[in-house]
Amino acid sequence: MGKSSVRGEGARQRAPHASDLGLEEGPRDEGGKPPSDGGKQRHRGGNGGTRAPRPRRRILRWSATILSVLILGTAGVGYLWYQHLNNNLETDELNIGEDRAPEPTPNAAGQTPLNILLIGSDARDSKENQKLGGAKETFGGTPLADVQMLLHLSADRTNMSVISMPRDTLLDIPKCTDPDDGKVYEASTQRTMTNQTLGRGGPGCTVATWEKLTNIHINHFMEVDFAGVVDMADAIGGVPVCVDANIHSRDSQGHGSGLKLEKGTTSIKGEQALQWLRTRYGFDDGSDISRAKAQHMYMNSLVRELRENAGLSSPNKLRKLAETATGALKVDEGLGSVKKLYDLSNELKKVSPERTTMTTMPYEYVGARVIPKPGDAEQLFRLVRDDIPLDGKGKKKPAQEKVSDDPAADDAEIAVRVQNGTRSDTEPPVSGRASTITGLLAGKGFAKATADSTTVLAREKTVVMFPSAELEGDAQRVAKSLGMKLSSVKKSTDVSGVTLVVGADWREGDTYPKQKQDDKTPDSADALNGSDKKACMHVNPRFTWE
Known part of the structure; x- marks a missing residue:
């Protein structure tokens, strides 16, 4: 069985952090837009303090998560060093809030959807990380949930949807209780950045916040603090990505990931893969939204390569990847063994890239930060909640309403x-x-x-x-x-x-208005189909080269 999570003294030695490699990006402002002040200040966690400048460490940990799961399934590591790999896994409680979203009603075949929250932490908890990247003042500080993606696998396992949430989304965070020390974090009295949820008792608070916002029942979470993305990208021989112009993600002040590619499609791996996954400066308007778009593009290519690549047949490579993957994951107890991860990978592999849809939560700016876009965000959440494919394919199944077992009074x-x-x-x-x-x-x-x-x-x-x-x-x-x-x-x-x-949907009249059931994915969700091989990132002219 996997180890329980302990934050503080006595915690187990973790696998190297992806940012231990020293591949970091410059500062940004709190809303994910290019910083207007050169990143001179940053609000950290929930303590209200402002700290000195430091490099931002942003690596696409969600892609590593998906890759980890798929690698585990491909390797069949449920039969290789089973107990050793189980002990690599760290576990934590699934939901540490007070309320749960209702479980979905099974379809006619008795099947239910599977919802997994993927969380990427920016934890600064290794001396190697500090040595390579500096930022002494943040060593051991409160971690932030800087990558959050909800993966929805349909009840019939024919399609998969993914919703990314910008890290600086302002939300109402519910009351959470730390499972390790019992510390209670009261519900926020004003809208708070969603990336602060991880520091309010652990990943279970991030799950609770998502459920409160979306009313989607979440079955599992996977948190990643990951260095092995380099080895994994190398193992599959590279992932093809596309830019519509020559790009060099570096400005005169040193901001940028350092990514340098020629126009067109390039197969990237190792350091270049990490650079692509954390690049903001150079893509579109330089916001976190643009970075999420590039991450979606990479993930789609990654999944296609995993399905088509024959280079993963080497047992030695797969053993190494399995070791790295299990050492880097923190999961809920429901996924706390290699066998359970292996079973999950088999479920995920049932969906073809053509039936996979990547989206970003519809949003609108409030100052430098964002909030869920009224109407469109709830529309996207409802489609996932009702298990309606975001690609518009397949027949809609009539929703079955779950009637309470408790009889009503007169x-x-x-x-x-x-x-x-x-x-x-x-x-x-x-x-x-x-x-x-x-x-x-x-x-x-x-x-x-x-x-x-x-x-x-x-x-x-x-x-x-x-x-x-x-x-x-x-x-x-x-x-x-x-x-x-x-x-x-x-x-x-x-x-x-x-x-x-x-x-606000019933501002007048004595009859509750019939709700129009528009089952179309909002345009503002910026959907990307998993089979789209023509997708290409737009390069900002200020970051191109001849």
Whole structure:
């Protein structure tokens, strides 16, 4: 069985960090845009402090994660040094928040989707890392979850979707409890950068934050702090990538990864692969969004190469890769053995590149940072939640709503608190909306419905919340009486009883509006199909060469 995670003294010796190689990129501002001040200051973690300049260490740890899983499956390492490799794995709790997103209802064949959160940490926890890259003031500091990608494998295993979240996305982070020392991190009182979740008790808090935002049930996480990406890229003989002009990622102030490629397609491996995966300066507008696009492109090529490459037949190479992969992963207990990782790899390999879709969470800027784009972000989350392919292929399967096992009380006995959540980023709240809907409920027989006129919230969608299992049936009964889908009923410790929050989707009228089911992936998700061999990164003219 894999070792438990211990943050602090007594932690096991880890595999070398990818940034131990000394291949780093210059500073950036907090929103992922090119820094206007040369990266002079940076807000670190949740302690409110500002620290001196240091090189940023950004390597695409998610690609290493996928590669690790696929390599494990290819090698069949479940039968090679089984216990040794199991002991390489480090485990931690899956979710350390208070609420869980509901588990999906199985399809007609009894199958359910599989959702895995891939997390890349920027931990500075090795002397080698400090020696090669400097940044003495951040050695041993609070790690940040600077890469976050949700991998969704469909229930029937025919397609796969991936959602990347920009690291400086501002979110409401839930209350989390560190499983090692019991320290409680209270819920954020204002929107906080999502990359700070890792420092609030571990990867389980990052999982809890994703579930709170998306209402998608996450089955597993994989956290990577990874040096072996060089060896892996070398082992498969390189990964083809494309640029539409000569590129050199280096400016006069020393910012950039150092990547230097000629126009067209080049097979990259080793140091060049690392440079590609962390390059911002030189791609498009130099933002983290552009880097994510390049990462998607690399991952798609990587998967194709793994499927087609015969060079992975050498047992010695595979043993080395298996050793590196298991030493670099931290996983939840549900993936805490080589056998479980091997089984997962077999599931992932069922999906062809043609049915794999890479996306970025739709966003909009708030100053230098970003927030989920109203409408489009929820649309993308809903498609994944409802197991609808992002590539638009395949027939949509009617969603089955899960009815609570707890029977509802009589309507007249159900206490319902009604709140006004009609405020949005673009419109003010509708005055008296809570009272109007309270009257509507009273007319339907809910005699104990009361309006909360003191609270005005901002909710994109109308929702019925309940705090504990014994009130789920009551909450579903309220939703059904208003013509709402049961998917609008959510468990939340933010409420003490059945609570209806009237959202911005119901600003007027006495009848809950029918929700249009547009099952198209939003254009703002910047989808990339896994079989697209013609994709090419646009080079910023300031970073080209003759």
